[in-house]
Amino acid sequence: MSGFYGGLTASIVTLTLLVGAAAHAARPAALGEALRAHGVLGPRSRRFAAVVLPFAEGALGVAGAAALPAGHQRALQAVLAAAAGLFGLYAGYTRHVLALGRGGPCGCSRRDVPLSRWVTRRAAALAGLALAGAVLAEAGASRLTAAELVTLLLAAFACTVLLWILPAAMNEPAGAGAHRPATAVVRPRAEATVHRSAEGVSTRWTSPPAR
Secondary structure, three states, X not given: OHHHHHHHHHHHHHHHHHHHHHHHHHOOHHHHHHHHHHOOOOHHHHHHHHHHHHHHHHHHHHHHHHHHHHOOHHHHHHHHHHHHHHHHHHHHHHHXXXXXXXXXXXXXXXXXXXXXXXXXXXXXXXXHHHHHHHHHHOOOOOOOOHHXXXXXXXXXXXXXXXXXXXXXXXXXXXXXXXXXXXXXXOOOOOEEEEEEOOOOOEEEEEEOOOO
Protein backbone atom coordinates (compact mmCIF):
# COMPACT_ATOMS: atom_id res chain seq x y z
CA MET A 1 0.00 0.00 0.00
CA SER A 2 3.01 2.32 -0.24
CA GLY A 3 1.63 3.51 -3.56
CA PHE A 4 -1.65 4.56 -1.97
CA TYR A 5 -0.06 6.38 0.96
CA GLY A 6 2.59 7.90 -1.23
CA GLY A 7 -0.07 9.19 -3.61
CA LEU A 8 -2.14 10.46 -0.69
CA THR A 9 0.68 12.48 0.87
CA ALA A 10 1.79 13.80 -2.52
CA SER A 11 -1.77 14.83 -3.39
CA ILE A 12 -2.28 16.65 -0.06
CA VAL A 13 0.98 18.56 -0.46
CA THR A 14 0.29 19.40 -4.11
CA LEU A 15 -3.25 20.62 -3.40
CA THR A 16 -2.03 22.73 -0.48
CA LEU A 17 0.63 24.34 -2.64
CA LEU A 18 -1.93 25.18 -5.32
CA VAL A 19 -4.43 26.55 -2.80
CA GLY A 20 -1.72 28.68 -1.17
CA ALA A 21 -0.59 30.07 -4.53
CA ALA A 22 -4.20 30.85 -5.46
CA ALA A 23 -4.77 32.63 -2.13
CA HIS A 24 -1.67 34.79 -2.67
CA ALA A 25 -2.71 35.55 -6.23
CA ALA A 26 -6.18 36.61 -5.07
CA ARG A 27 -4.68 39.03 -2.53
CA PRO A 28 -1.10 39.83 -3.57
CA ALA A 29 -0.45 42.39 -0.84
CA ALA A 30 -1.41 40.09 2.05
CA LEU A 31 1.97 38.40 2.43
CA GLY A 32 3.94 41.65 2.33
CA GLU A 33 1.62 43.23 4.91
CA ALA A 34 1.98 40.21 7.18
CA LEU A 35 5.77 40.22 6.96
CA ARG A 36 5.79 43.92 7.78
CA ALA A 37 3.56 43.32 10.82
CA HIS A 38 5.87 40.56 12.07
CA GLY A 39 8.75 43.03 12.16
CA VAL A 40 11.48 40.40 11.69
CA LEU A 41 12.74 40.89 8.12
CA GLY A 42 14.15 44.07 6.65
CA PRO A 43 12.43 45.94 3.79
CA ARG A 44 14.53 44.32 1.06
CA SER A 45 14.06 40.81 2.48
CA ARG A 46 10.32 41.40 2.81
CA ARG A 47 9.97 42.40 -0.82
CA PHE A 48 12.03 39.41 -1.93
CA ALA A 49 10.01 36.94 0.16
CA ALA A 50 6.68 38.44 -0.90
CA VAL A 51 7.55 37.79 -4.56
CA VAL A 52 9.53 34.54 -4.40
CA LEU A 53 7.43 32.49 -1.95
CA PRO A 54 4.10 32.66 -3.86
CA PHE A 55 5.95 31.93 -7.09
CA ALA A 56 7.70 28.93 -5.51
CA GLU A 57 4.37 27.62 -4.19
CA GLY A 58 2.73 27.90 -7.59
CA ALA A 59 5.65 26.38 -9.48
CA LEU A 60 5.93 23.41 -7.10
CA GLY A 61 2.16 22.89 -7.15
CA VAL A 62 1.99 22.84 -10.94
CA ALA A 63 5.02 20.54 -11.17
CA GLY A 64 3.51 18.17 -8.63
CA ALA A 65 0.15 18.18 -10.40
CA ALA A 66 1.91 17.29 -13.65
CA ALA A 67 4.13 14.57 -12.14
CA LEU A 68 1.40 12.80 -10.16
CA PRO A 69 -0.84 11.49 -12.99
CA ALA A 70 2.12 10.91 -15.32
CA GLY A 71 3.88 8.73 -12.74
CA HIS A 72 7.20 10.62 -12.93
CA GLN A 73 8.58 9.43 -9.62
CA ARG A 74 11.90 11.33 -9.77
CA ALA A 75 10.21 14.62 -10.58
CA LEU A 76 7.58 14.03 -7.89
CA GLN A 77 10.26 13.18 -5.36
CA ALA A 78 12.11 16.41 -6.14
CA VAL A 79 8.91 18.46 -5.84
CA LEU A 80 8.05 16.89 -2.48
CA ALA A 81 11.56 17.39 -1.13
CA ALA A 82 11.49 21.07 -2.13
CA ALA A 83 8.01 21.43 -0.62
CA ALA A 84 9.24 19.89 2.64
CA GLY A 85 11.97 22.51 2.76
CA LEU A 86 9.54 25.32 1.98
CA PHE A 87 7.02 24.28 4.64
CA GLY A 88 9.80 23.62 7.14
CA LEU A 89 11.19 27.10 6.52
CA TYR A 90 7.77 28.65 7.11
CA ALA A 91 7.29 26.61 10.29
CA GLY A 92 10.64 27.78 11.65
CA TYR A 93 9.94 31.38 10.70
CA THR A 94 6.52 31.50 12.39
CA ARG A 95 7.90 29.80 15.50
CA HIS A 96 10.63 32.44 15.67
CA VAL A 97 8.12 35.28 15.29
CA LEU A 98 5.92 33.86 18.05
CA ALA A 99 8.93 33.31 20.31
CA LEU A 100 9.74 37.03 19.97
CA GLY A 101 6.22 37.89 21.10
CA ARG A 102 5.28 39.38 17.74
CA GLY A 103 1.86 39.03 16.13
CA GLY A 104 -0.12 39.96 13.07
CA PRO A 105 -1.76 37.96 10.29
CA CYS A 106 -0.19 34.75 9.04
CA GLY A 107 -0.04 35.98 5.44
CA CYS A 108 -1.05 32.55 4.17
CA SER A 109 -4.68 33.24 3.33
CA ARG A 110 -6.98 35.82 1.80
CA ARG A 111 -8.52 36.24 5.24
CA ASP A 112 -6.65 37.93 8.08
CA VAL A 113 -5.98 34.74 10.04
CA PRO A 114 -3.90 35.64 13.11
CA LEU A 115 -0.47 34.11 13.45
CA SER A 116 -0.62 31.39 16.11
CA ARG A 117 0.99 28.13 17.10
CA TRP A 118 -1.57 26.35 14.91
CA VAL A 119 -0.06 28.02 11.84
CA THR A 120 3.32 26.64 12.88
CA ARG A 121 1.89 23.19 13.56
CA ARG A 122 0.13 23.09 10.21
CA ALA A 123 3.35 24.04 8.39
CA ALA A 124 5.29 21.40 10.34
CA ALA A 125 2.65 18.77 9.54
CA LEU A 126 2.81 19.65 5.84
CA ALA A 127 6.60 19.46 5.92
CA GLY A 128 6.35 16.01 7.47
CA LEU A 129 3.82 14.88 4.87
CA ALA A 130 5.99 16.15 2.03
CA LEU A 131 9.05 14.42 3.45
CA ALA A 132 7.12 11.16 3.90
CA GLY A 133 5.79 11.45 0.35
CA ALA A 134 9.32 11.93 -1.00
CA VAL A 135 10.49 8.79 0.82
CA LEU A 136 7.51 6.75 -0.37
CA ALA A 137 7.90 7.99 -3.93
CA GLU A 138 11.38 6.47 -4.02
CA ALA A 139 9.81 3.00 -3.73
CA GLY A 140 8.27 3.42 -7.16
CA ALA A 141 4.75 3.64 -8.51
CA SER A 142 2.16 0.94 -7.96
CA ARG A 143 -1.08 0.52 -9.89
CA LEU A 144 -4.21 1.45 -7.94
CA THR A 145 -7.66 0.09 -8.52
CA ALA A 146 -10.49 2.46 -9.42
CA ALA A 147 -11.90 2.24 -5.90
CA GLU A 148 -8.50 3.03 -4.36
CA LEU A 149 -8.02 5.96 -6.70
CA VAL A 150 -11.42 7.46 -5.82
CA THR A 151 -10.72 6.93 -2.11
CA LEU A 152 -7.31 8.57 -2.49
CA LEU A 153 -8.74 11.66 -4.21
CA LEU A 154 -11.55 12.10 -1.69
CA ALA A 155 -9.21 11.62 1.27
CA ALA A 156 -6.66 14.05 -0.19
CA PHE A 157 -9.31 16.70 -0.75
CA ALA A 158 -10.76 16.28 2.76
CA CYS A 159 -7.36 16.35 4.47
CA THR A 160 -6.29 19.41 2.48
CA VAL A 161 -9.42 21.32 3.47
CA LEU A 162 -9.05 20.36 7.14
CA LEU A 163 -5.38 21.36 7.24
CA TRP A 164 -6.06 24.62 5.44
CA ILE A 165 -8.81 25.79 7.80
CA LEU A 166 -7.09 24.50 10.95
CA PRO A 167 -5.55 27.82 12.12
CA ALA A 168 -8.78 29.75 11.52
CA ALA A 169 -10.87 27.07 13.22
CA MET A 170 -8.58 26.95 16.29
CA ASN A 171 -8.33 30.72 16.59
CA GLU A 172 -9.64 31.99 19.94
CA PRO A 173 -10.81 35.62 19.76
CA ALA A 174 -9.55 37.88 22.53
CA GLY A 175 -11.84 37.85 25.52
CA ALA A 176 -13.67 34.71 24.43
CA GLY A 177 -12.48 32.79 27.46
CA ALA A 178 -13.16 35.54 29.98
CA HIS A 179 -15.61 34.61 32.70
CA ARG A 180 -18.78 36.59 32.97
CA PRO A 181 -19.33 38.39 36.27
CA ALA A 182 -21.47 36.43 38.62
CA THR A 183 -24.99 37.72 39.01
CA ALA A 184 -26.15 38.14 42.55
CA VAL A 185 -29.15 36.02 43.36
CA VAL A 186 -31.74 37.96 45.30
CA ARG A 187 -33.69 35.70 47.59
CA PRO A 188 -37.04 36.79 48.97
CA ARG A 189 -37.07 37.72 52.61
CA ALA A 190 -38.58 35.31 55.00
CA GLU A 191 -41.92 36.47 56.28
CA ALA A 192 -42.41 36.83 60.00
CA THR A 193 -45.68 35.31 61.23
CA VAL A 194 -47.25 36.05 64.60
CA HIS A 195 -48.86 33.14 66.39
CA ARG A 196 -50.62 33.16 69.67
CA SER A 197 -50.38 30.17 71.91
CA ALA A 198 -53.29 28.77 73.85
CA GLU A 199 -52.30 30.89 76.85
CA GLY A 200 -52.61 34.08 74.77
CA VAL A 201 -48.87 34.68 74.63
CA SER A 202 -47.76 35.84 71.19
CA THR A 203 -44.85 34.04 69.62
CA ARG A 204 -43.04 34.89 66.37
CA TRP A 205 -41.40 32.51 63.94
CA THR A 206 -40.07 32.76 60.44
CA SER A 207 -41.89 30.92 57.72
CA PRO A 208 -40.15 29.87 54.53
CA PRO A 209 -40.94 31.93 51.41
CA ALA A 210 -43.83 30.74 49.32
CA ARG A 211 -42.75 28.87 46.17
